[in-house]
Amino acid sequence: MHTEIKPGIHWIGIVDWGLRHFHGHELSTNRGSTYNSYLILDEKIAVVDTVWAPFTDDYLAQLRQLVDPARIDYVITNHAEPDHSGALPALMREAVNATVVVSKKGMDSVPGHYHQDWRFKAVGTGDTLSLGRRELLFLEAPMLHWPDTMFTYVKNDALLFSNDAFGQHYATAFRFNDQVDPLELEQEALKYYVNILTPYSAMVTKKIAEILALKLPVDMIAPSHGVLWRQNPLQIVTKYQEWAAQQPQPQAVVLYESMWHATRRMAEAVGDGLADAGVPYKLIYASANDRNDILTDIFQAGAVVVGSSTVNNGFLPSLAPIFSEWKGLRMKNKIGAAFGSYGWSGESVKLVEAQLKECGVTVAHPGILAKWQPKPEELEACRALGRAVAATLKGETKA
Ligand SMILES: Cc1cc2nc3c(=O)[nH]c(=O)nc-3n(C[C@H](O)[C@H](O)[C@H](O)COP(=O)(O)O)c2cc1C
Ligand SMILES: [Fe+2]
Ligand SMILES: [Fe+2]
Incomplete structure (x- = not known):
């Protein structure tokens, strides 16, 4: 009308x-x-x-x-x-x-x-x-x-x-x-x-x-x-x-993909670490969510921590279209890190870090790998990663 x-x-x-x-x-x-x-x-x-x-x-x-x-x-x-x-x-x-x-x-x-x-x-x-x-x-x-x-x-x-x-x-x-x-x-x-x-x-x-x-x-x-x-x-x-202006915002996204919940448990531990340090986060299971909505959440976050297990010497394919579009959007002023479970060769963390760099993200802390299902000390390393990312983010967002 x-x-x-x-x-x-x-x-x-x-x-x-x-x-x-x-x-x-x-x-x-x-x-x-x-x-x-x-x-x-x-x-x-x-x-x-x-x-x-x-x-x-x-x-x-x-x-x-x-x-x-x-x-x-x-x-x-x-x-x-x-x-x-x-x-x-x-x-x-x-x-x-x-x-x-x-x-x-x-x-x-x-x-x-x-x-x-x-x-x-x-x-x-x-x-x-x-x-x-x-x-x-x-x-x-x-x-x-x-x-x-x-x-x-x-x-x-x-x-x-x-x-x-x-x-x-x-x-x-x-x-x-x-x-x-x-x-x-x-x-x-x-x-x-x-x-x-x-x-x-x-x-x-x-x-x-x-x-x-x-x-x-x-x-x-x-x-x-x-x-x-x-x-x-x-x-x-x-x-x-x-x-x-894309000023970094004091909030985080933990984006992950996982087949048998090993990397998922690591993602939750990273989230706990961020929250321990007072940084709000969204935990996003990549394949269960809309790519454009994920990118909208990423846009709003000053820190993005991405997890994937290793499959066939690579990272899980559900993450590929997200990285592909993310690169093209040329977002600015973000820090990040990677994590993931593996069984024998464990390439995913390095490959995810390379993708983050191509997306313009500064990889601020070394990634965390866990062999098979994560042990308590590996989950603690993930919490420590969350806290470390939070500390770096707070430094970046202190105006
Ligand atoms: C189809 C398939 C392919 C895999 N390929 C590799 C591989 O190339 N290198 C490796 O280190 N692990 C490989 N794995 C082992 C997984 O990385 C391992 O099971 C991991 O704990 C799964 O974590 P997730 O539960 O987070 O997916 C493979 C597993 C599956 C099911
Ligand atoms: Fe239009
Ligand atoms: Fe248009």
Whole structure:
């Protein structure tokens, strides 16, 4: 159901309650998502982004209730990714008088997806477009999270269309941040940041500083997924500044994989050691948990201690996709250590340490190995490892 978010500006998106996987199956979306598209009714008529292709029919039906598509002047495509541009070809078949407005990099990505000879207008940071009563200002935001990403700001309404930045995969009954559970909202906004934006944290910091320096009033931030920030809209900007800084937090994750509970018992002992030293931790059994949620927990921890037994001269395979994605996210400012049980050759601890280093983690203490099921003194060594990691972490987080 379309919603008027400002006089003459309508949300015309789709709520996808059933979505559980995004980017193929690479990102879990346990609370669904929304594809936010907007319609600005002024002397000139503009659409900002569209929706994912499977929802094209419902999307166009909703749009037609508000305007004859032939009257649309501009289709502003802030980002070419198909979750926002999927309905563009169908819309452009009806919006016969429309110009597609893209960033300079969008001149590569939008034609790169659709290969159509639409009328294009490329804009850059600082360019404006008058709709009659309203004026739009464009702000390129490269790598937040694609080269083509841009923001569109409506001057008269102090409204920022931020595309994927500040978004959340979060299906809800209502459209605004003050109408949903704030804890769910923060969790989804954080999970989104961690899994999509972490590698570009330096750009996030720079872009936010650049936009704040423009001193544009911001009354509402309307991202392309999830709820719109109208109550204290800058709260999410402050959160992004915090997340992008990646200051080490005084909490830990003990992540482990184990076949016969030997490494699990070691993991619990590491946790006991952390708690002895006053550091809160989460104990995470890798194969039983969602990879994106694990990475969100890792993101929030200043210390990550990882355990695996040795299997076929390696570490347990359930850890491999976690390390693989973790490396790509290029997280910063973490310390860690490794541990694990073995039977005869015991390579896993060294290999886990090598993985941690590739993930940018400083391996702060020597790993602990236990042969077969751990003996009491080996469990005590694991507790000592927990205490040692806690001590190092406390040193790092003392501001
Ligand atoms: C299929 C299989 C392959 C294994 N391969 C190795 C190996 O290559 N080197 C080694 O030191 N131990 C090997 N082990 C022994 C385990 O590391 C050992 O049983 C360990 O205590 C299991 O700890 P967990 O209960 O935490 O999984 C293997 C065990 C299994 C079941
Ligand atoms: Fe995207
Ligand atoms: Fe998106």
